Amino acid sequence: MYQDFFGITEAPFSIVPSARFLYLSERHREALTHMLSGLTDGGGFGLLTGEVGTGKTTVLRAMISRLPQQAQVAVILNPALSSHDLLATICDELGLNYRDEASFKQLTDIIYQHLIANHAAGRQTLLLVDEAQHLMPDVLEQLRLLTNLETDSRKLLKVVLIGQPELQQLLQQERLRQLAQRITSRYHLLPLTETEVSEYIHYRLSAVDCLYPVFNANVISYIAKQTQGVPRLINLVCDKSMQLACQSGVHSVTKVMAIQACEDILSWQVPSAASSRSTLSWLPWTVAATLCGVMATVAWQYQSPTRVSQPLVATTVMNQVSVPVKTAVPGVETAATSVESRLVAVINDSRKQRNAMQSLYQLWGFETALNQATCATSSRIALTCSSGSTTLARLGLINRPVIVTLKDGQQLPFYAVVYAITDDRIELLLDHQRISVTPTWFEARWDGQFSVLWRPPLGDKTTIRFGQSGDRVTWLNQQLNSYLGENGPQVGYFDQTVLEKLRRFQRAQDIAADGIAGPMTLMILDSALNLPGPTLQPEQA
Numbered sequence: 001m002y003q004d005f006f007g008i009t010e011a012p013f014s015i016v017p018s019a020r021f022l023y024l025s026e027r028h029r030e031a032l033t034h035m036l037s038g039l040t041d042g043g044g045f046g047l048l049t050g051e052v053g054t055g056k057t058t059v060l061r062a063m064i065s066r067l068p069q070q071a072q073v074a075v076i077l078n079p080a081l082s083s084h085d086l087l088a089t090i091c092d093e094l095g096l097n098y099r100d101e102a103s104f105k106q107l108t109d110i111i112y113q114h115l116i117a118n119h120a121a122g123r124q125t126l127l128l129v130d131e132a133q134h135l136m137p138d139v140l141e142q143l144r145l146l147t148n149l150e151t152d153s154r155k156l157l158k159v160v161l162i163g164q165p166e167l168q169q170l171l172q173q174e175r176l177r178q179l180a181q182r183i184t185s186r187y188h189l190l191p192l193t194e195t196e197v198s199e200y201i202h203y204r205l206s207a208v209d210c211l212y213p214v215f216n217a218n219v220i221s222y223i224a225k226q227t228q229g230v231p232r233l234i235n236l237v238c239d240k241s242m243q244l245a246c247q248s249g250v251h252s253v254t255k256v257m258a259i260q261a262c263e264d265i266l267s268w269q270v271p272s273a274a275s276s277r278s279t280l281s282w283l284p285w286t287v288a289a290t291l292c293g294v295m296a297t298v299a300w301q302y303q304s305p306t307r308v309s310q311p312l313v314a315t316t317v318m319n320q321v322s323v324p325v326k327t328a329v330p331g332v333e334t335a336a337t338s339v340e341s342r343l344v345a346v347i348n349d350s351r352k353q354r355n356a357m358q359s360l361y362q363l364w365g366f367e368t369a370l371n372q373a374t375c376a377t378s379s380r381i382a383l384t385c386s387s388g389s390t391t392l393a394r395l396g397l398i399n400r401p402v403i404v405t406l407k408d409g410q411q412l413p414f415y416a417v418v419y420a421i422t423d424d425r426i427e428l429l430l431d432h433q434r435i436s437v438t439p440t441w442f443e444a445r446w447d448g449q450f451s452v453l454w455r456p457p458l459g460d461k462t463t464i465r466f467g468q469s470g471d472r473v474t475w476l477n478q479q480l481n482s483y484l485g486e487n488g489p490q491v492g493y494f495d496q497t498v499l500e501k502l503r504r505f506q507r508a509q510d511i512a513a514d515g516i517a518g519p520m521t522l523m524i525l526d527s528a529l530n531l532p533g534p535t536l537q538p539e540q541a
Contacts, residue, residue, distance in 0.1 A: 002246035006212055012204040013239040015232055022062060023203045023231075025196045031059050031187040034532040036066060038185025039126060039158050044147035045182050046160040046532075047365055049167055050189030053232030056162045059189070060130055063160070071124040080134045083142040087111065090127065090146075112149055115156040125157050132163035137176060144179040168367040181382060185532035186365030191229030193434075194221060200231065201238060212251040214242060219258045226262040236265045347414045349431040356403045356415040357451075359429045363401050363417070363534040364453055378453055384461045386519050387451040392443060395450065396421050397509055398520075399527035399535045402452040406445040418450075421536045454523050455533060464517035469493045476517055480505055483528055 003009060012021070024032065031048060038046040050056045064073060074093030081089060087107035091098050096110050118125045127143075129135070135143075149156045161167060165188075171180045192200060198220045205214060215223070215238070223241075227233035240261035241253040248257070350356065358373040366381055375385030395402060395418060405413050419434065420427035426442045428435045457464075457475045464476050474492045480501040481488050491498065499515045506513040509524050517525075527535070 002242050005246045006210055006214070006242065006251065008208040008210050010208050011239060012208045012210065013235040013242070015235045021204055021207055022058065023200050024058070024062060025055075025192055025200070027190060028055055028059055028062075030535060031189055032062050032066070033530065034185055034187050035059065035063050035160060037530065038532050039067075039124070039160070044144075044150075044155040044157070044159060044184070045179065046158070046185040047167070047171075047183050048160065048162045048187050048189070049165055049365055051191070051230070052164060053230040054189045054191050055231050056189060057130060058231070060128060060160075060162050064128070067126065068124070070122060071126055072118060073126045073128060076127070076129045077131070079129050079132055079139070081139060082136075083139050086139050086142055093127075094125070108146070111146065111157075115149055119151065119156050127157060127159045128162070129159065130162045132161035133167040133170060134163075135161075135170070137170070137173060140170075140176055140179055144182065147182065165367060168365060172367070187532075187534065188362055188365045192224075192231065192234075193229060194224040197224040197227075197229055197234060200234060204235075204238075214245070214251065215253055219253050219255055222255060222258050223262070226266060233266065237261045240265055343435075344408075346430050346433055346435070347408055350414040350416060351412075353403065353405075353415045355431060356417050356429070359417045359432055360401055360403055360451075360453055363419070375451070382455065382459060383453045384456050384459075384519075385451060385453055386461065386523075387449070388520070389448045390450060390520075391448065392421075392426075392439060392446075394511075394520075396536065397511075397524045397527065398452060398454075399537055400452050400454055400523065401534050401536060402450040404446055405449050406442075407447070408445070418536060452523070454526060455531070456519070456522060461519055461522070463519075464494065464522075466494050466496075466499050466515060473498065476502070479525055479529055483525070 001011065003011065010020075014021075035046050035048055048056055048059060060075075064075070067073060072094065074090055076086075076089055076093070079086075084104060084107070087104065088098070088102075090111060091107060094111070094114055096114055098107055098110055102110075115125050127146075129143075143159055147155050147157050147159060170176070171183075198217070201215055201220055201223075219241075223234060223237050227237055237258070238261075241257050244257040244261060245251065245253045253261075354370055354373040357375075358368055358370055361368045361373060361377070364381075364383065368377055375387075378385040390398075402418050404416055404418055406416055407413055414430075416435075417429040418426060419429050424438065425436045426439055428437060428442075457472050457479075460472060464472055469492050471492070473494045474490060476494075477488070477491050477498050480486075480498070483505060484501060486501070488497070488501075502517060502521070503513040503515050505525065505528075506515075506521060509528065511521065511524065526533075
C-alpha cells in the first residue's frame with residue numbers, strides 16, 4: 001500500500017496484535033505486574049477490564065510471554081460457549097483426551113486429575129479468558145466450581161477474566177457473588193495520555209525502521225484528542241493518515257490530512273456503552289491558568305456543555321503550555337479567563353463526594369451505582385474504606401488512589417481522586433476528568449484529609465499488636481520477612497522477634513516505630529510489597 005513510499009517493509013499501524021509492536025504504557029505495565037502477582041498468590045481469579053481498544057489483549061499477550069516455563073496455559077479467545085463446551089475447550093487447550101459423548105462429570109474429572117498431576121509435578125495451571133463479558137452466568141459458575149480444587153495454601157487452577165466494563169456489571173449479579181468474592185486481583189485500564197500517544201506512535205514507526213518524520217507534535221496532539229487515547233483508534237487514524245500522505249507524495253502527515261483521516265475513521269466508530277450514555281465528543285486541551293490569584297499549571301480535559309455523568313473514560317493529559325496573563329478586555333474572553341471559567345465549571349461539578357467515590361471504585365475494577373458509592377459498599381467487595389489525615393509525602397507511601405477534600409477560592413469544598421503522583425505534578429480525577437496540577441497548587445487547597453480503599457490482611461483492618469496470635473500474625477510475619485529479605489520460620493504469635501522486624505520496617509518507611517501494625521502501617525506495607533491494586537506511581541519504563 002504505502003510501504004515502498006516510506007521505505008518500510010511492514011505497515012506500522014496494523015490493528016492485528018503483534019509482539020513486534022508491543023507497547024506498554026505505565027498503566028499497562030502496572031496492570032501486567034498486578035495480574036502476574038495475582039497469579040502467584042493463593043487466589044483463584046484475576047480480573048482485567050477496560051473499554052474497547054484500550055489494550056486488554058495486549059496485556060494478555062504480554063502476560064503469557066512472561067509466565068514461567070513450567071506453567072501450563074489454556075487460552076480461550078471466544079468464550080460464547082455453553083458450560084459443556086467450556087469444559088471441552090479447556091480439555092482441548094490442555095491437550096487432554098476425552099470421548100465426544102463425555103458427560104459433565106467425566107470432563108470435570110479429566111480436568112481435575114490433570115490439575116492434580118500438574119501440581120504434583122510443580123507446574124501451575126492457568127486459564128485465561130478473553131472477551132469474558134460474553135460468558136453466560138452458568139458458565140461463570142462452572143468456572144468457579146473448577147477452582148474449588150485446592151491445597152492448604154493455593155488453588156490448583158488460576159483463572160484470569162479479561163473483558164469490557166460490562167463484565168464488572170455481570171459479576172455483580174446475586175447468583176455470582178461467590179465468584180466475585182474469589183477475585184483477588186482487579187485492574188481497570190484507562191486509555192493513553194497524550195505523552196503516551198506520542199511515545200506509542202514513534203515506537204511503532206521505529207519498530208519498522210521508518211526514517212521519515214511522519215507525524216509532528218501538532219498532528220500527534222490532534223490525533224490524541226480525537227481518538228481519546230484509544231490505541232486501536234490511533235492505529236486506524238495513523239494508518240489512514242499515512243495513506244493520504246502517500247497519495248499526496250509527501251513523507252510528513254499534515255494537520256489537514258490528520259483531520260480528514262479522523263473524519264473518515266471516527267465517523268464509523270460505534271460508541272462504547274460508556275460513552276453512549278454521554279456526549280461523544282471530548283475536547284482535551286491544556287494551558288497554564290491563573291486561579292484564585294495563584295498561577296497553577298493545569299492540564300485537563302474539557303467535555304462539551306451537553307455532557308451528562310460519565311464513567312471513568314477521560315484519556316489525556318497534555319503537554320503543558322504557558323499562557324501569559326493579560327489584562328481583560330471587556331467583551332473578549334482571554335485564554336486564561338477561558339481556562340479559569342472552565343476549571344471553575346468542572347470544580348462545581350465535583351461538589352458531591354459520591355462522584356469521587358464512584359471513580360475510586362472504578363479504579364479498583366468495580367462499577368457501582370451512584371447511590372451505592374459509599375464507604376459502606378467496600379465491605380461487600382473485600383475492601384476496606386479508611387479515612388484520616390496525612391501529608392502529601394505520606395500519600396506517596398500509601399501509594400493507592402485516595403479521595404481528598406479541596407477548597408476553592410471561596411473556601412467551598414470539592415472532591416477529587418488523587419490518581420498519580422510524580423515529583424512535579426499531581427494528577428487528579430475531577431468529575432471523571434483527568435487534571436494535572438502542581439504540588440504547590442494542590443497543597444494550597446488541601447487540608448490533609450483523605451479517604452482510601454485498601455485490602456487489609458485476611459479482611460480484618462484492626463491493629464495487630466504484641467502478644468496476639470493467629471493467622472493475621474502469621475501473615476504479618478511472612479510479609480515482613482519478604483520485605484526485609486529474611487527466611488525466618490513461620491510463626492503465629494506476635495513475639496519480640498516480630499516486634500523488632502515491624503519496627504525496622506516502620507523506621508525504613510519513616511513512620512512512627514511504635515511496633516503496632518495499625519491501618520497506616522498495613523497500608524504502607526501493602527504498597528511496599530507491590531500487592532495487587534491500583535497505585536499512584538505506576539511502573540516506569
